[in-house]
Amino acid sequence: MPQNYSYLHGPNEQLIQKCLKNDRAAQNALYKLYCNKMLGVCMWYAKSREEAEEILQDGFIKVFKYLQSYSGKGSMEGWIRKIMVNTALLKYKGKKNSNLRLVTELDEDAMLPAKYADGESNLAEKQLLELVQSLTPVYRMVFNLFVLEGFKHKEIAGLLGITEGTSKSNLSDARAILQQKIIGLQKTASI
Amino acid sequence: MPMNKNLNENDELFRNAYQQFEAEPGPDVWKNIQAELNGVETVYYKRKLKRIKQASVIIIALLAGLNIYQHYYNRQAKHAISGKIIDNVKTLKPTTSQTVKSPGYETKTPVANAGNTNENNPVAEQVKKNLAEVREQHIEPVQNSFVMAAQARAQVPMQAALRNRLTLLTEKTAPPLSYASNFLAGQQGLLQPLPMGGLGKNAPQVTVRTHNNPWLLTMYASTDFMNYNLDDDDDDNRRHDGKDEIRGREHHEFSFSAGILLKKQINKNISFKTGLIYSNNAIGIRPQTLYSDNTLGYKYVTSSGYSYVKPIFGGVPARGDSINSNMGQHHLQYAIIPAMIGYTVFANRYLSVTPGAGVAANILLSTKIRTEIESGYGGGEPVLISKLQGVRAVYFSMQTNVELQYKLGKSTSITLLPSFMYAINSINNNNVVKTYPYSFGLGFGITRRL
Numbered sequence: 001m002p003q004n005y006s007y008l009h010g011p012n013e014q015l016i017q018k019c020l021k022n023d024r025a026a027q028n029a030l031y032k033l034y035c036n037k038m039l040g041v042c043m044w045y046a047k048s049r050e051e052a053e054e055i056l057q058d059g060f061i062k063v064f065k066y067l068q069s070y071s072g073k074g075s076m077e078g079w080i081r082k083i084m085v086n087t088a089l090l091k092y093k094g095k096k097n098s099n100l101r102l103v104t105e106l107d108e109d110a111m112l113p114a115k116y117a118d119g120e121s122n123l124a125e126k127q128l129l130e131l132v133q134s135l136t137p138v139y140r141m142v143f144n145l146f147v148l149e150g151f152k153h154k155e156i157a158g159l160l161g162i163t164e165g166t167s168k169s170n171l172s173d174a175r176a177i178l179q180q181k182i183i184g185l186q187k188t189a190s191i
Numbered sequence: 192m193p194m195n196k197n198l199n200e201n202d203e204l205f206r207n208a209y210q211q212f213e214a215e216p217g218p219d220v221w222k223n224i225q226a227e228l229n230g231v232e233t234v235y236y237k238r239k240l241k242r243i244k245q246a247s248v249i250i251i252a253l254l255a256g257l258n259i260y261q262h263y264y265n266r267q268a269k270h271a272i273s274g275k276i277i278d279n280v281k282t283l284k285p286t287t288s289q290t291v292k293s294p295g296y297e298t299k300t301p302v303a304n305a306g307n308t309n310e311n312n313p314v315a316e317q318v319k320k321n322l323a324e325v326r327e328q329h330i331e332p333v334q335n336s337f338v339m340a341a342q343a344r345a346q347v348p349m350q351a352a353l354r355n356r357l358t359l360l361t362e363k364t365a366p367p368l369s370y371a372s373n374f375l376a377g378q379q380g381l382l383q384p385l386p387m388g389g390l391g392k393n394a395p396q397v398t399v400r401t402h403n404n405p406w407l408l409t410m411y412a413s414t415d416f417m418n419y420n421l422d423d424d425d426d427d428n429r430r431h432d433g434k435d436e437i438r439g440r441e442h443h444e445f446s447f448s449a450g451i452l453l454k455k456q457i458n459k460n461i462s463f464k465t466g467l468i469y470s471n472n473a474i475g476i477r478p479q480t481l482y483s484d485n486t487l488g489y490k491y492v493t494s495s496g497y498s499y500v501k502p503i504f505g506g507v508p509a510r511g512d513s514i515n516s517n518m519g520q521h522h523l524q525y526a527i528i529p530a531m532i533g534y535t536v537f538a539n540r541y542l543s544v545t546p547g548a549g550v551a552a553n554i555l556l557s558t559k560i561r562t563e564i565e566s567g568y569g570g571g572e573p574v575l576i577s578k579l580q581g582v583r584a585v586y587f588s589m590q591t592n593v594e595l596q597y598k599l600g601k602s603t604s605i606t607l608l609p610s611f612m613y614a615i616n617s618i619n620n621n622n623v624v625k626t627y628p629y630s631f632g633l634g635f636g637i638t639r640r641l
Contacts, residue, residue, distance in 0.1 A: 024225065027228070028221065028225075031224065035215075035216050035220070035221075036213040036216075037213050039213070039214045039215070039216045040213040040214050041209075043212070043214060044212070049214070053216055053217060053219075053220050056216055056220055057220050057223050057227070060220075061224055061227050061228065064224075064228055066575060068575060069573040069574060069575040070573065071563075071573045125207075125208040125212045126212070128204060128205055129208065132205065144209075147205055147206060148205065148206060175201070175202075178201060178205075179201055182201060182204075
């Protein structure tokens, strides 16, 4: 099931109205309100911070461009998050035919990056993020959409233009890779 | 199973990390967004400005054309009148009365004294000479007139010179010259009737009646009752997105227009009218099922044009996939430039009735549709369609109206403006239907003399 973002609080109506009038200061305020959280979202879908910032930038331009279509029914953060994820998907689709690695290709770097070993038993958020970032783009997308966003395989297949079976298979592979990496990280940490 | 348990635990671990993780973007991100937004706005305003420029050029061309026409017409009439006067002076045939019409004035010629001849009438000789002079210098200030030498040396404007000349001529006796002077006075907008009673014992009373022809500016707003005729080439109108289905799901809502009309009186009855009108047509669209005919999205068809919509989290639709939309609101905005001819059928001191007819260019400013479609999350997702395909940038319409003006003061009137328009060509060129809108409007405005 899709995640429920209703717990998130939105900006006040006045700020949105000012943004609709292209008030730069208000737009900047809205940006500042959400940029940290949204960059956090984008980074799960990007390979690097630079790529995540590109997605964030494109996403916020869409937010301001289509702000008038925001009905105010759901939370503003949920709406912006949808746009960010959609922007990431579009970016992924744009790159699909250029530098996308093969689905079956295993990442040699996936095993136990020593730099994450900080001696703590619990893996930090950043470490988990970098594990996901180390996945191939299609694995990352399928994993994020299924685990983080709560989509079903049928929906993921539609979003990424793959079959439902491929989506399931990719998720299984991604999970296996991540589990191996987590075990490796935990081993390193315990040494 | 332990493996599945681990997977689920890991999923939860990642989910928690995803919801907690935040990172601060670099300062360049906002700068880039700002630059991009400025670029977007520039494009938006440029597009709007281009339309306004086009509309302005058309109006200026119409007004310039009218002025050139009037200038040419006036010159022709002026020469004709001057020539006629000289001929009359030459022959000095007894005449009763002649009425000469040209834009902006109507003048009755004085009656020449019967029995006079060129040879034995020194006044007529003098008049002939003066008239030739006036004809040569009818636009520039009268500098060489024998009666206005002093003023001419002081660069007195033509109107003042003419007024002085008229005064002088009233005191003397020169009916034909007075006629010419009156003509020029009419050209210059001197509206006073000029009694010529003192021109000798038998000189006839000359009545000069002039109509100044100023621009009249009407600012008005109108409620429009819109509707349309739909046409398609398909006999099976029960098909999806056929004209009957489109007509069934669309209903016209409150529409209005507002703008300025400029009217120029060409002669006593006929006037030319143009202007710039903003029109907003609103159409409500009932919920419908949208179908996909390609991978762009689900086709949203209206009587004006079509577009493709796709929920943010919707997958790429296959041909034949469908999705439901909720109620929609469709707005079409046009800039209208009319070119109309009016004919005053009734006019008294307070009231005038001027029916008019003509054509108008309807320049598309924007098309917008707001609706909701099924979201990937199962709820309604707001959709704003800001560009429809298949809509013409310009279409032409026939315009008729009846201008009812009630005079409030010397230069102000209130105007009631019932109107009707019908599209000459369809507003779309690549849609499943061809749409010919028509509307009845009831406008109210204020007219000022410029």
